[in-house]
């Protein structure tokens with residue numbers, strides 16, 4: 001399998017796509033074909049076996065046995081034996097619980113595996129020297145990346161988060177990270193400041209030259225890397241196998257998936273699964289108040305010129321969904337057009353796709369959105385009526401599924417974070433009020449619901465804080481050099 005840029009003619013191997021992250025023309029790497037499979041061939045496979053079967057079709061320059069071993073190592077005990085766990089919530093609604101991993105959010109699926117794919121890519125390409133990963137994070141990505149890259153040979157990682165921009169739980173998750181090859185910094189300013197500073201470091205030729213003298217290169221862990229997307233295709237197949245095994249669907253019957261969406265990575269993985277032959281009826285894109293994608297799927301106009309809301313589902317507070325570019329390329333089949341839309345987006349903040357492209361998108365994608373009040377209401381209803389405890393992100397999708405999925409169709413909601421990652425918002429929704437202190441909110445939420453507090457979050461308060469540095473955004477460059 002070869003990979004092509006969404007914006008031009010560059011074609012590379014899987015290892016090159018994973019090592020480079022982004023194409024030289026600014027485009028994203030997409031597979032040149034959709035490998036075709038028979039979903040029944042996946043029935044009865046374990047999660048790691050499913051991962052090997054899916055990934056070896058895409059990562060054709062990786063040894064399938066290596067892929068199996070890596071998947072066994074990261075998706076076993078690490079996920080409490082619950083990788084890709086599906087549970088019935090009510091009637092025709094099921095939850096695909098993706099938060100049983102080490103950092104309690106679905107990003108673990110990609111960020112536990114991708115570091116191993118990167119190390120192997122370097123080996124495949126004969127690249128020596130140290131790879132320095134710089135990542136700006138608003139919360140979940142930072143910890144998941146730290147946990148994935150900690151302790152790996154030939155890799156160092158620095159995470160930059162906005163000083164006052166994360167929850168206390170998120171901050172402590174990062175500040176207590178163990179490992180000799182990790183660094184964590186708070187950056188004065190907001191997420192945009194941190195992200196801009198990191199982007200500037202990547203574009204800094206002088207910095208690149210200084211690093212090259214030490215045989216070091218920079219790389220990023222953000223969600224546009226193919227190595228982050230591919231592992232997410234796996235759980236769509238695994239979920240379907242479980243539904244078939246339990247008799248919830250007849251083999252070949254189509255189901256819908258409703259996905260809480262920010263950067264469009266998780267839902268796009270479902271699109272790949274569908275194009276490979278998984279019987280998917282609709283992929284329903286669920287947004288919070290930052291509902292630029294809902295409007296796009298309804299009208300074909302992507303307009304980022306709008307107010308930005310800070311919501312109770314912060315990992316979806318995004319106005320520019322990077323991975324949408326891949327979908328635009330796949331449905332239009334036209335890299336010049338894709339490049340033009342992306343240029344219009346960066347220059348004017350808006351673009352519109354023609355009717356035929358919109359029709360192809362609407363044939364596959366449904367959409368809907370929920371504001372914070374509706375999200376709270378959904379958390380309360382799901383808990384009180386169905387005994388299902390949702391985090392804020394999952395609740396946005398649960399709400400959307402109620403309105404956007406037809407009554408008689410089976411809908412799987414992707415449950416993307418453990419409720420205890422956002423204990424104040426969840427407790428507020430269920431109990432009507434919540435204390436300022438997040439650990440106290442966790443305790444009260446546990447008292448109220450009996451749901452177990454994940455060990456990795458419960459013990460955070462007792463873990464030694466290793467990183468307390470607050471830096472200016474101008475200091476990111478120096479941090480990259482000294483990493």
Ligand SMILES: *Cc1c(COP(=O)(O)O)cnc(C)c1O
Pocket residue numbers: 105106107140141223260261262263264265266267315316393394416417
């Ligand atoms: C990142 C994230 C999302 C959004 O996923 P995308 O791939 O960016 O669309 C949803 N929920 C949670 C909890 C997340 O961390």
